[in-house]
Amino acid sequence: MIDVTDVIPQPRQVTSHEDAYFELGPDTRMAAGDGTGHTERWLRATLGAATGLPLASGEGPGGVVRLEIDGQLGAEGYRLDIAPGTVRLTGGDPAGLFWGAQTLRQLLGPDAFRRAPLPGRRWRLPLLRIEDAPRFRWRGLMLDVARHFMPKDGVLRYLDLMAAHKLNVLHFHLTDDQGWRVEITRHPRLTEKGSWRSRTKYGHRASPLWEDKPHGGYYTQEDIREIVAYAAERQITVVPEIDVPGHSQAAIAAYPELGNTDVIDTTALTVWDTWGVSPNVLAPTENTLRFYEGVFEELLELFPSEFLHIGGDECPKEQWRQSATVQARIEELALADEDELQAWFIQHFDTWLAERGRRLIGWDEILEGGLAKGAAVSSWRGYAGGIAAARAGHDVVMCPEQQVYLDHRQHGDEGEPVPIGFVRTLEDVYRFEPVPSELTPDESAHVIGTQANVWTEVMENQGRVDYQVFPRLAAFAEVAWSALPAPAERDFGAFEQRMAAHYRRLDALGVAYRPPGGPLPWQQRPGVLGRPLDGPPPNK
């Protein structure tokens, strides 16, 4: 038995009225106040498709859904009042109003998540009042579209899935050793050559299997504009990541002069076809700096986000140690070593972005050489980077790999498809706490939010991505949005019960989640090697 009032993520406060309903019908009207147009459009398009109801503008005898903004409710907050004859949805701002509309859809039942009406359905809303607001302002999902390309329609679908979970930042990992996925008009070979590979390792590194066919794809600048606009209409910010100076083999394969040409023959490099961390990294030359400034100039035009992500993770220093050119550069800049050179490289873009009114964010390795004031850190190697960053006055997005890397396997069974990393179950994710207890309240204020990261080495298509992401993203969304108690006190049993309704919503949306009983036959990948790790999560 499912209960539609089992909203996920859980709202702050739900007041139930008596057992009665507001029923949406052909004569129900929508009265949209100033500044509510985006939610009006979304409700008419989405609920209109699911219910077949016109939700025409105005007032009428069939009841009214009123949309309003009231700044007193605060950033992203909303109030939903469902009374006989009137639904009043009030947002503290346009975002809050939109999140309230997501709650409204959940309350209509799982069939409200379909794209056409099933026969004989009634669209009843329980009479109640909800007051709600998010815990964090950065509630993110990082999607790696470099290791396996996700075509544009898949990205738009993920934006819809994020919106349904009140997540508001798509961290878009657009480049890596295995592919470059965004058109840069002044450097066309980045996509002509860098966006595809002729074969792909099937399974993790140790697997002997290959998928012997080309894999690739990229987003044109028009695609990106569409993605960014589609996201904005859903109150989601897209933060692009161009990973430098490591994870850059695809760029070097396209433009060999970007690599360490006095160490290896970079003209012989191809887009990487296997997994791990490539030793082929950027040469820290003036040419490389100018090249990437050109890339970022085009990105600034495409992405209005406050933050741009420049990666900065896992840059092996071997080629820099071997390169006479790099060693001369270290001397010329009076730096101590290769680590200081990496810091210098990141700081160059930190300043460059700040001069253009934007902020840099990077993986926690960027802390190692000191950072400019406005820069922020994605804490992925555990909590330590985030703690150090917050103490140094930098903003932090908590995304420790031990907790919220959704490529990691979600069960210890042999049957998990291509098992990677630690076992991190739905319950583990539910008990993830983004703010470490070591931080003082002032330091904690620098933890602007959290994100789940989806690395796609072993996710070759949308179904595999869905399987790894869901249902754990639902638990993550509740961690990011709801005011949950400390991890040990969280009532996972109650969450699981509320998931009964949510699985039906995901079914209606066509999400290929991992069923609670384990993978369906076609979700298994027998004989394909993963890379399991052992050990309990640190919060246990």
Ligand code: ACM
């Ligand atoms: C990362 O997982 N290398 C950020």
